[in-house]
Amino acid sequence: MTKFIDLTLSGISSGAVDAAVALALVLIWRATRIVNFAQGAMLMITTYIASAIISSTGSYVLGLLVALACGLVMGAVVERILVRPVEGASPLNAVILTLGLYTVLVAVAGMIWGNSPRSFPAAFSLRGYKVGSTRLLFTPNDTFIVLTVVGVALLLGVMFRATSLGLRMRASAFAPEVARLLGVRVGRMLTVGWALAAAAGALAGVLVAPSVFLGPNSFDAILISGFVAAVLGGLDSPPGAVVGGLLLGLALSYVSGYEGSALVPMAALVILVVVLMVRPGGLFSTQQERRV
Amino acid sequence: MTAAVGLLRRHTLLRSLTIVAAVGLLLWLLTLGLSDYRNEQLARGAYYFAALAGLTVLAGLSGQISLGHGALMAVGAYTAALLIGREGWPVSLALAASVVTTGVVGIPVGIAASRLRGPYLAGATLALAVGLPSLADQYPSLLGGENGLTVNPPIPPSWLGSSFSLSRWEAWVAVLGALLVLFVLYNILHSGSGRSLRAVRDDEIAASLCGLRISRTQATAFVLSAACAGLGGGLLAAVVEQLAAKGAFGIQLSLYLLAGVVIGGLGSLGGAFWGAALLVLLPNWTNDLASSFSLSTNVSNNLPLAIYGLILIGLVLLWPSGIQGGIRAGRRSVSARRAHRRTPSSAA
Numbered sequence: 074m075t076k077f078i079d080l081t082l083s084g085i086s087s088g089a090v091d092a093a094v095a096l097a098l099v100l101i102w103r104a105t106r107i108v109n110f111a112q113g114a115m116l117m118i119t120t121y122i123a124s125a126i127i128s129s130t131g132s133y134v135l136g137l138l139v140a141l142a143c144g145l146v147m148g149a150v151v152e153r154i155l156v157r158p159v160e161g162a163s164p165l166n167a168v169i170l171t172l173g174l175y176t177v178l179v180a181v182a183g184m185i186w187g188n189s190p191r192s193f194p195a196a197f198s199l200r201g202y203k204v205g206s207t208r209l210l211f212t213p214n215d216t217f218i219v220l221t222v223v224g225v226a227l228l229l230g231v232m233f234r235a236t237s238l239g240l241r242m243r244a245s246a247f248a249p250e251v252a253r254l255l256g257v258r259v260g261r262m263l264t265v266g267w268a269l270a271a272a273a274g275a276l277a278g279v280l281v282a283p284s285v286f287l288g289p290n291s292f293d294a295i296l297i298s299g300f301v302a303a304v305l306g307g308l309d310s311p312p313g314a315v316v317g318g319l320l321l322g323l324a325l326s327y328v329s330g331y332e333g334s335a336l337v338p339m340a341a342l343v344i345l346v347v348v349l350m351v352r353p354g355g356l357f358s359t360q361q362e363r364r365v
Numbered sequence: 366m367t368a369a370v371g372l373l374r375r376h377t378l379l380r381s382l383t384i385v386a387a388v389g390l391l392l393w394l395l396t397l398g399l400s401d402y403r404n405e406q407l408a409r410g411a412y413y414f415a416a417l418a419g420l421t422v423l424a425g426l427s428g429q430i431s432l433g434h435g436a437l438m439a440v441g442a443y444t445a446a447l448l449i450g451r452e453g454w455p456v457s458l459a460l461a462a463s464v465v466t467t468g469v470v471g472i473p474v475g476i477a478a479s480r481l482r483g484p485y486l487a488g489a490t491l492a493l494a495v496g497l498p499s500l501a502d503q504y505p506s507l508l509g510g511e512n513g514l515t516v517n518p519p520i521p522p523s524w525l526g527s528s529f530s531l532s533r534w535e536a537w538v539a540v541l542g543a544l545l546v547l548f549v550l551y552n553i554l555h556s557g558s559g560r561s562l563r564a565v566r567d568d569e570i571a572a573s574l575c576g577l578r579i580s581r582t583q584a585t586a587f588v589l590s591a592a593c594a595g596l597g598g599g600l601l602a603a604v605v606e607q608l609a610a611k612g613a614f615g616i617q618l619s620l621y622l623l624a625g626v627v628i629g630g631l632g633s634l635g636g637a638f639w640g641a642a643l644l645v646l647l648p649n650w651t652n653d654l655a656s657s658f659s660l661s662t663n664v665s666n667n668l669p670l671a672i673y674g675l676i677l678i679g680l681v682l683l684w685p686s687g688i689q690g691g692i693r694a695g696r697r698s699v700s701a702r703r704a705h706r707r708t709p710s711s712a713a
Binding site: 107108110155158159164165166167168169170172173174175176177178179180181183184185186187188290293294296297300301304333335336337338339341342345346349350 | 424428430432477480481482483484485487488489491492493495496497499500501502503615616617620623624627663664666667668670671673674675676677678680681682
């Protein structure tokens with residue numbers, strides 16, 4: 074029973090990280106109908122930057138903020154320079170482009186920081202809470218992770234629902250031509266979408282780095298589970314991404330705990346394929362199912 | 366002469382046999398002149414070609430992109446390594462088993478893939494590339510965990526003489542496998558099934574109106590492509606590197622393969638040749654470059670990867686049809702110019 078509770082709690086924590094990556098993918102998909110396969114590498118770069126800041130200044134908060142800022146800038150630059158030319162072209166071009174970017178970023182990280190993984194500090198203690206005489210696997214740092222991701226998701230929700238920027242972004246995503254006629258600068262909205270997404274990804278990187286260590290290829294699995302979580306949620310809806318992330322985190326945590334951690338990526342693949350076969354529009358789709 | 370050319374133009378089988386024989390003869394002469402090191406590289410290029418040819422036919426003909434071919438190569442490699450190492454099978458039978466096993470693994474993947482499109486298919490096959498190799502950690506006693514399985518090197522038959530170079534023999538076997546792939550794929554490309562594949566790629570609705578079964582056609586293409594990747598993997602493990610270890614089949618390999626087919630041009634077997642040549646030679650060139658500029662090991666180890674990535678980005682933005690597409694465009698413009706020159710003279 075303790076094992077089940079432990080797995081559930083750690084599933085919630087890792088699900089929160091998946092949710093953050095899924096949010097990043099969903100924001101970009103909504104804005105440009107592109108799945109950003111470079112997301113894992115982009116958040117890897119910002120996490121390396123955070124690591125450098127933290128080790129030189131000793132301030133975790135400063136490192137996190139710089140990572141977020143770098144994410145914003147990188148997302149905007151990537152959209153403006155690389156992605157703009159392939160928007161609206163065949164989806165294969167966008168896939169190849171983002172994978173090319175992934176490859177370049179992984180290589181650059183290896184050149185600068187080397188290929189061997191290094192440790193990354195956690196914001197809070199990694200010793201589990203004590204309940205009675207048993208020590209749970211859930212740590213104060215996990216609380217921080219879950220609260221941060223939930224906070225960011227709420228913040229994004231408020232931004233989309235209640236601000237004029239959010240309204241313009243939604244308009245650009247759903248009806249670009251009409252939005253343009255009404256004076257919305259659609260191109261700029263797409264750039265903002267990419268920037269916000271990359272910042273959400275940067276957050277996920279800093280949050281997950283203590284548990285996966287920091288290396289050029291450390292975040293490949295996170296990208297996959299983020300993608301699966303986003304598809305679970307329908308790839309179109311930010312709240313769906315959060316719920317999908319939590320569900321996936323729980324499922325993978327049970328697989329890892331009861332069957333072995335090496336099966337986790339395959340389990341994610343199976344979940345992905347089953348969801349795409351049975352409910353291509355995601356678990357919560359109400360409208361007509363989209364052809365995938 | 367013109368009669369022979371006409372005959373070749375009409376008969377695909379004859380044409381493919383001529384091409385395979387010509388390429389084979391050329392490579393055979395090449396192996397006699399090359400050093401051991403170069404023969405080793407030729408063998409490596411041959412297994413890359415097998416996998417790239419399968420991938421490029423899939424991407425170019427049925428319009429499906431697979432990022433999971435590195436994992437499919439792993440299936441072929443582990444099959445061959447297990448059968449040779451544990452069961453003592455001869456290399457040829459083990460390679461055939463690699464092809465069959467990977468083809469069988471390709472069936473469910475292909476059925477799933479035939480129902481997915483664009484980024485969904487890319488994501489699912491990427492998950493396969495990340496997930497499948499980690500099974501080696503799940504079953505360490507069978508698959509050897511991180512260290513993988515080693516295979517005894519193939520022995521050149523005794524009639525070649527006892528001093529026959531092992532790497533030349535490796536090159537012969539690997540090139541033979543690549544030629545087989547070339548022969549089969551060339552004939553399929555120029556047959557009715559190749560045409561149905563292209564029809565499905567270009568317009569699924571029109572193709573299904575003509576009575577083609579979309580899903581089955583695409584799934585068959587995937588299985589064929591997987592079998593080629595399996596042969597590539599089998600050649601890698603059993604003949605060339607003599608090792609099947611999960612580290613070799615990570616997401617990097619799938620990205621190398623993607624770079625190879627995109628550089629060569631999607632859908633062209635000639636393109637697969639260019640891609641294979643680049644995958645083998647580029648690490649060499651960057652190593653030379655790194656040592657002549659005395660770059661650090663971190664930089665030189667990652668230089669090929671960076672170049673592949675830059676090429677992928679650059680090609681998508683500037684030259685989406687790849688090397689073979691460029692050659693074809695060049696040829697077309699030359700023949701157009703010739704036709705242009707001919708027209709005024711015939712008019713006069």
